[in-house]
Amino acid sequence: MSVMREKLENTNETVFTAEFPSIDGGGMAKVEKSAARLAPWFDAVNATDNPAAHAHASNTSSAIAMKMHGLEPIMQIVCRDKNRLAIQADMMGAALHGIENISLLTGDDVTAGDEPETRRVFDIDSTQAINIARILTTGTYLSGRKINPAPDFYISAVENPAAPPFDYRIERALKKYRAGAKYLQLQICYHPDRLEKFCAGVAKIAPDLKLIPTIVLVKSAKPLGFMNDKVPGIDIPLDTINRVSAASDQADEAYKLTLELAKHALSLPAVRGLHVTDFRHDDSLDSFMYDLGQKPRN
């Protein structure tokens, strides 16, 4: 049984997941290095699928590489690059390699990437993909063709708690839950009030759905400005950016901000863990985890 399933379904423990850096060159040695950094702290790591519409080593191959290095992958599948045949093939490929955690996403548009001339696929959408993953676990492909034995997935998805239309996001979380998602990793959110409203709303209408907000470790105001300007669906209040840019020690202020956001997120209803994206690549990841009361696992 995957650690994610075990912890989220059978315990009250807080789970920690992390974004595994995209894999380009450098082979397994590079994977080993990233894995060694994350392994002490995290229950599972995201194996992304061409994030921000940039090509990298594929989701399945990355997930396998993470598993080989002792990490539990959450394999993402986005709807942008593959049709329903290829998506089911990804899912069955994951099952073949004992990958249980799969996460279904819409995917950033091709225009967000470095090959904006690419053809968009979007043959199915993320909610349909969640439902198809659930259908596979009942022992058939979408066509009705039997799968024996059926794969055993622990299905998740992603939602943006801070992008319009806000009230609809809560209903959409319920929709994803009913389609088969057991937990949602949430998009980066610098509006604590919006996060609070979203989590309270989800706790009310989908009490069994677990939420894992995302926290980003940054070193200065610059990446905050970048996310605000360039990443669709992320809005960072000017006051927040100014708070970091005006500080005499930006790295320290950015760290304090991240810790505040993390503690606030962990205090909210329906929240069962945190997803951490590390853009600092310094020793602050360890301090951050200690400051959240965590201890290294090995």
Next chain:
Amino acid sequence: MLKKLLPFVEHAIKKPVWDCRMCGQCVLHSTGMTCPMTCPKTLRNGPCGGVRENGNCEVIPDMQCVWAKAYDRKVSLPMPTVWKEHFNELRPPVDMRLQGSSSWINLLTKRDQQTPAGWSTTDGDH
């Protein structure tokens, strides 16, 4: 004959109002009378995570997100209650074979309700 003519008539009527893309399986009534096929990602079950702070589309910055518009309309427009109830139902994948055919005929023949044999939902709605 009708099968040939109707797609033209349907398109002529629905194109100017809803920018109809002739997917052949119309869901307008359940999507706040906003066509989800005009979403650049053709999402039929709600908005992506990229909607801008002003409610506009990630891909086309000067267009309102189709789903932001659909939700506004669902909340504010007078519509039969059952249409509003259908807003959150899980709409199945598009049947690409129906592209270009008349959804009116497909509605009458119930062809637009056919889903792949393995498709099921936990909603119990359909």
